[in-house]
Amino acid sequence: MARVARRGYGDDSIYFDAVKQRWTGAVSLGYTPGGKRRVRRKVTGKTKTEVKDKLKALRREMDAGIHSSSSYTMALCIEDWLSQGLTKLSPGTVANYRYLAGHAISKLGAVRLRDLTARHVQAALADLSGSMSTRSLRLVHQIIERAIRHAQAADLVGRNVASLVDAPEGKGGRPSRSLTLDQAVAVLEAAEKSRSMPM
Numbered sequence: 001m002a003r004v005a006r007r008g009y010g011d012d013s014i015y016f017d018a019v020k021q022r023w024t025g026a027v028s029l030g031y032t033p034g035g036k037r038r039v040r041r042k043v044t045g046k047t048k049t050e051v052k053d054k055l056k057a058l059r060r061e062m063d064a065g066i067h068s069s070s071s072y073t074m075a076l077c078i079e080d081w082l083s084q085g086l087t088k089l090s091p092g093t094v095a096n097y098r099y100l101a102g103h104a105i106s107k108l109g110a111v112r113l114r115d116l117t118a119r120h121v122q123a124a125l126a127d128l129s130g131s132m133s134t135r136s137l138r139l140v141h142q143i144i145e146r147a148i149r150h151a152q153a154a155d156l157v158g159r160n161v162a163s164l165v166d167a168p169e170g171k172g173g174r175p176s177r178s179l180t181l182d183q184a185v186a187v188l189e190a191a192e193k194s195r196s197m198p199m
Contacts, residue, residue, distance in 0.1 A: 012055050014048060025051040027058055060158070072156060074116060074147075075109030081147035100136060101143050103128055108144065113157050116148075118164040125167055134170035141167040 014025045027041045043054035078101050086094050107124035108116070125141055132140070145162040152160060 012059075014051055014055070016048075017044075020044070022046060023048050023051040025055040027055060069156070070112060070114070072113050072151075073109060074111050074113055074144075075105050077113050077151050077156075078105055078109070078143065078147040081143075081150040085146065085150050097139075097143060100139050101147075103132070104140050104144050104147075113148070113151060116157075116161055118161045121162045121165045125165065129168045129170050132170045134167075137170040138167045141165070 012025060012027050014023060016022075017024050022044045023046070025043045025045075041058055043051055043058055045051040045054060082094075082098060082101055086097060089097075104124070107127055108120060111120055121141075121144060124144075125137060128140060129137055141162065145160060148157060148160045148162050151157050
């Protein structure tokens with residue numbers, strides 16, 4: 001009878017959590033010199049296949065030297081960029097960025113950076129599109145993208161998901177009072193007729 005090979009130290013483990021009704025995968029980070037197990041990194045999913053894919057992505061991050069944290073949220077990511085990435089800008093520009101960053105934090109602040117997806121960013125921008133102009137919406141998108149790029153430089157995340165998303169159109173401004181081309185032509189034709197009419 002063939003023996004089932006035991007999983008070696010440092011290998012990944014996958015198990016079903018009956019309480020949460022979800023699959024969980026864990027990556028062992030090895031042991032300290034004193035023989036104590038280091039904290040394991042975990043991922044969860046609805047299916048075993050989903051967890052396997054997440055474990056592969058996690059392994060790739062670890063191999064690339066990414067040191068993401070479960071407590072590092074988008075709120076912290078954006079705040080870090082605001083405090084460290086705007087040092088060469090004028091106080092007025094910084095104040096404007098801080099104001100607009102508040103909108104990004106209101107929608108994405110609670111999301112952990114390592115869990116952030118392009119769909120998160122897309123949904124956040126779509127929610128804001130009804131209350132912000134297109135220009136302001138693009139600036140919010142820019143803030144999210146630059147904050148993640150700042151985190152990338154610190155090896156806190158592997159890729160910038162915000163760069164995969166385009167900002168949608170914002171709310172319309174006040175209707176323009178200028179004439180359309182057809183309206184302008186009609187006015188000119190009417191004026192021409194009135195000049196040619198006998199007094």
